[in-house]
Amino acid sequence: MTAVREELEDIFVSMGYEVYDGPEVEDDYHCFEALNMPPDHPARDMQDTFYLTGRASLLRTHTSSGQIRYLLDNPHPPEVRIICPGKVYRRDSDITHSPMFQQVEGLVVGPRITLGDLKGTLEAFLHRLFGPQFPVRFRSSFFPYTEPSVEVDLGCVVCGGGGCRVCKGTGWLEILGSGMVHPAVYGAVNTRLGQVVYDPEAVSGFAFGLGIERVAMMRHAVDDIRLFYENDLRFLEQFSG
Ligand code: 2NM
Numbered sequence: 001m002t003a004v005r006e007e008l009e010d011i012f013v014s015m016g017y018e019v020y021d022g023p024e025v026e027d028d029y030h031c032f033e034a035l036n037m038p039p040d041h042p043a044r045d046m047q048d049t050f051y052l053t054g055r056a057s058l059l060r061t062h063t064s065s066g067q068i069r070y071l072l073d074n075p076h077p078p079e080v081r082i083i084c085p086g087k088v089y090r091r092d093s094d095i096t097h098s099p100m101f102q103q104v105e106g107l108v109v110g111p112r113i114t115l116g117d118l119k120g121t122l123e124a125f126l127h128r129l130f131g132p133q134f135p136v137r138f139r140s141s142f143f144p145y146t147e148p149s150v151e152v153d154l155g156c157v158v159c160g161g162g163g164c165r166v167c168k169g170t171g172w173l174e175i176l177g178s179g180m181v182h183p184a185v186y187g188a189v190n191t192r193l194g195q196v197v198y199d200p201e202a203v204s205g206f207a208f209g210l211g212i213e214r215v216a217m218m219r220h221a222v223d224d225i226r227l228f229y230e231n232d233l234r235f236l237e238q239f240s241g
Pocket of ligand 1: 064065067105107143145146176177179185207209210
């Protein structure tokens with residue numbers, strides 16, 4: 001997992017991104033409120049989020065909270081180009097979900113950043129990671145913190161697109177979530193800073209997120225994410241190289 005994470009970091013660093021670390025123990029403001037998730041949003045539910053001592057602190061459910069911290073700590077637009085890799089926590093466990101998993105989220109903000117920049121960047125990234133032979137497909141989606149929101153699929157790395165058990169016959173694997181940063185995110189940051197630093201009329205940006213285990217699973221044909229964290233040496237020793 002560390003090797004895959006470092007490979008992802010190296011690709012983005014070579015594209016000019018800065019690696020930024022945020023805390024794993026977060027608060028409601030950085031994890032939800034600043035990301036356009038209202039108080040009744042399901043992600044805030046006790047069923048989904050690990051809360052510590054009441055509701056004052058929580059384990060981050062995504063590394064976007066670190067991106068909010070970066071914007072607040074670096075009120076110097078118009079150029080932002082960061083990735084936030086790290087552990088995130090959700091109350092979820094089945095073959096594709098582990099209560100702790102790792103993410104890389106990215107954020108680019110600047111004058112005249114467009115959906116074309118998002119598409120070009122993510123396609124270049126996926127071609128570096130998996131090889132240019134795999135097609136990349138963009139689909140409309142929804143996230144509270146992006147508008148428009150875009151889900152990104154990669155041609156199935158197992159069957160090459162013909163359809164198999166892994167891609168459930170579709171020929172595609174979902175690999176990334178992304179979108180153009182919602183103006184409400186800039187609004188929340190400006191309100192907290194007490195001045196308009198990230199003016200939605202002057203700057204725009206895109207953001208994206210992906211699961212590191214999911215990349216490792218696609219690479220090594222692993223069908224259950226929980227295998228990475230069960231400490232079974234018969235599994236782990238296959239990756240000792
Ligand atoms: C995703 C999908 C879409 C995202 C948005 C932001 C921020 F902070 F700029 F609002 N960070 N990351 C984002 C957007 C993450 O992950 C699936």
